[in-house]
Amino acid sequence: MLPAFARFVCLCAALLLALTACQKKTEPGLRASNAHMWAIAPGQTTAAVYLRLENSAARERTIQLVSTPIAGRAEVHRHIHEDGVMKMRPVAHARVAAGAVLAFEPAGYHIMLMDVADAPPVGGSFPLTLEFDGAEKLVVDVEVRSR
């Protein structure tokens, strides 16, 4: 028979293991897929990136910053209809609800690249970094596609 103290230590270790196992299951999961940009014409300095962002975590996540080495500036934009006209507006903190998908697609959200220089040719790709609340970063490989 183990002394009471040793039993207590064992119990704590078992609890800790169980907690760790639980945490692994609900680990914040952010995943991007189908990230792409349409090839731009020579001299064109703006482009839109589309992708599917999946949040399998149990809490809402917000995008704080977007950056890529091929553009001077990157912002989350959203298309809106205003007075019968399609306009786009920057979205400071795009939210992805817990267990939800945020689709960046034409006529909805997109990631706007400005001051684009040295965009890779069709078939090439470039990294895009999404920075979330809590400073967590997700680096997405964006494929350049022909229209």
Ligand SMILES: [Cu+2]
């Ligand atoms: Cu835009």
